[in-house]
Amino acid sequence: MTSTGIHPLEWLEHPRTDTAVEFFDAASSVTAPYTAVAERALAVAGGLIANGVTAGSVVPLLCGNGPDLIAGFYGIQAAGCAVSVLPPPTRVSGDAHRERVRQVIDALDADVLVLDAAHESYAREVVREEPGFASRRRVRLLPTDALAAAGPGRRTAPDLALVQFTSGSSGRPRGVRVSHDALAANVAAIRDWERATERDAWCSWLPMHHDMGLIGCMVVPVSGGNNDLAVCTPETFVRHPLAYLRRFDRGGATITATPAFGLQRIVDRVGPEQLDGLDFADWRALIVGAERIDPALVESFTGLLSGYGLAPSALTPAYGLAESTLAVTGVPVDRSAATVRVRRRELAVGAAVRTDVDGLDEHGIVDVMSCGRPLAGLDVWLAGPEGEPLPEGHLGEVVVTGTSLADGYLDGSAAGTAFCDGRLYTRDVAFERDGELFVLGRLGDSLKVNARFVFAEDVEMMLGRAGLDLNRTCVVLGELGSRAHAYAVLEDLDASCAEVADRVLLTTCPGVERHVVPVPRGTIPRTSSGKSRRRELWLSLSHKNAVAETRREKADALSAAGGPRDSARDHPATRARAGAVRLGEGPEPGQ
Known part of the structure; x- marks a missing residue:
């Protein structure tokens, strides 16, 4: 026990027998009782001990949103180690994701990687088929099935519980060291804020390598009381949000969390006719965090679901960050x-x-x-x-x-x-x-203009209100030399969207050099939790802008000296296209 809550591993000794974890997609589901999850976790711990994994080390875990992720998370800690959950690859993952995994393994100084069967071949590519990485670090792959075959085991847990990496939206991801005491304190504080009881049930689509999904929608229900928990992958939610919503029908689930993106996805993809027969009256808390929340979006979401029993006060904004384990502030549940x-x-x-x-x-x-x-x-x-x-x-x-x-x-x-x-x-x-x-x-x-601040999140919110798809839009602000610049980067959006973006930049960023940048779909760099990497985007854009500015200055100097002038460059259409720089050719972040 800690002074601020139940130790996060205490449940392993006496798991509830009347609750379970459900893993579902649009067409099927599988259920694992907590007794089976605890047994699997202690077996993983025994396998790690048998394989000579050093007590007190930080062990990376690569699993999809499934039973082995939860068993692996607790099994690593039960073996006397700390855990760090890696983002699993998606169907569009490429070299950047592989490099991210290598960076985390290097940062942790890890010599083992625990993983589920679905990721064995991918992990082998990551740690063995990149010559530079393989030559400097030998990493043993430890599949959960093989570990569990060794039988149960247990060692005293160290002070350090986990290392969770920040999203990297404002720079390079950083490993945050979270103790068992801090974890227990935040779990207790969140449950107290949510007024959670043993009768509550959670449902989540959030990635479990990210603090909101890992702590808020996995550790809180599991360590806090072995509450019923239903989990799907982010891909399932994005494609079939109705499958997720159905879990809240008639008290099937009562608590969840989401960034504002999740609300927008439901508003965009679910119509009132699809909700016929559903009853959300027992849905008590929908925690919304991770990014600025547009009150207009909240109104659209509650307007859609309130006719089917959801109380508008159930939507509960919050603020938090990985450096405080997760939650810092929250609107009281049941109060708008x-x-x-x-x-x-x-x-x-x-x-x-x-x-x-x-x-x-x-x-x-x-x-x-x-x-x-x-x-x-x-x-x-x-x-x-x-x-x-x-x-x-x-x-x-x-x-x-x-x-x-x-x-x-x-x-x-x-x-x-x-x-x-x-x-x-x-x-x-x-x-x-x-x-x-x-x-x-x-x-x-943000950008300081005439001693006042303009925030990228605020400008994006205005773009959304103007009708742009915020899943394909990113705003970055910054200074280059003595000039302030505002960029609206639009993925695969047409000329009318570009005109809208230019008008919004003009009104929200007065006196700032504005650029509307059309790019192909998938160009905006994103974190493993889906946020735009603004810092990386700014470095690329500002580098191209500096190159273009140097060329313009040379051309102007040549013209002033009587040399040939590029009249096409001064045409309004050419100037409008000047912001359409190509991304990914600037210096790497940190260089």
Whole structure:
């Protein structure tokens, strides 16, 4: 036991006999009782011990969303090791995913890789068929079936429970060290916030290598009480969201979590006629986090499902990050989230934020939805430009303290989000009102114009409201030399979408050089959890922009000297196409 919750491995000794984990897709499902999951986990632990895996080491785990992922996660910890869940490949994974797996294995200094049968051939390619990697590191592949054949085993768990890697949306993914105490504290705080009981059931489509899926929708129900849990893959949800929704019919599931993308997918793909006969009255909590939430999207989602019993107050915005294990703040369950309106031109770190504004100029007004209050054991305050604490109602950087904080990064670096003297400086910008947190975006994804901040998330929200598909859109902001630039990158969208994007950039980013960049489908670099890698995209775009600017300056100098002038370059159509640079030719991140 810890002082803040049940030890995350305690359930292995006495698993519930009346609950189970269901793994489903659109057409079928398989159920594993918790007694069988616990037995499998302890068998995996025995296999790791028998194979000489060193106690206290960090063991990477490569499994799909299935029984072996849960058994492997707990089995590695039961063997006295810490675990790090790797993103499984998808049908569109390529060399970038292989390199990501190699980077994680290197960062963990791992010499073994635990995996399920479905990923053996892929893992062999990753660790043995890349000459440079194979020559510097020998990695043993340990399939869960082979490990489980050794019989059960157990060693004392170390302080370190897992290493979870950040999404990498604002830079290179970083390994976060989470202790068993921090994990237990966050699980207890989340269950208390959700008012979870032994009768609740969870359902999730989220990838389990990501903190929201791993902690919020796997560890919380499993370690917290062996609650019924239904799991599908992200691919199943994307293609068949109705199969996921059906799990909430008549109390089949009562709690889930999703980024705003999940709400949009349901609104886009599920019609009212498909919901006939379904009853969502027992669906208590739909936690929404990971990204800015558009109140207009919430209204569309609740408008679709409220006619079938879902209470609008069940939708529960939250704020969290891997560096605090998962959750930091949340709107109380059964209470609708507050939304306020602020003026874009008044947003400056350290300045007061007025939330009583009104007007018809939607491009000058930002709608911000509350992310709620700090969870038990956590405290949040806002820091000004010099790190000073700010009073309520002022815009500042979110700083977190409390029992759920991780123990820092694997590499100990302090770049970006950073730990300092027991405080977590998140680089996220927010303000407080009536004790609730309203998050606007990340400092690294913002642009300072005339002493005021413009946030990429806010511009994207306006693009979505203008009708663009946000799954194929990304906004990046930054400075190149002395000039501020705003890019709207559009994947396989037509000229009318480009015109819309240009108008939105003009109104949301006044005085900034704007670029609408059409690219082929699949060009925007994404994290393993689906977020856009803005930093990587900015490096590529800004590099091409700098090259183009140098060429223009040389041409202008030649023209001034009486040389030939490229009249086509000055044609409006040519200037409009100037933003359509090719991606992927700039320097690699970090270079």
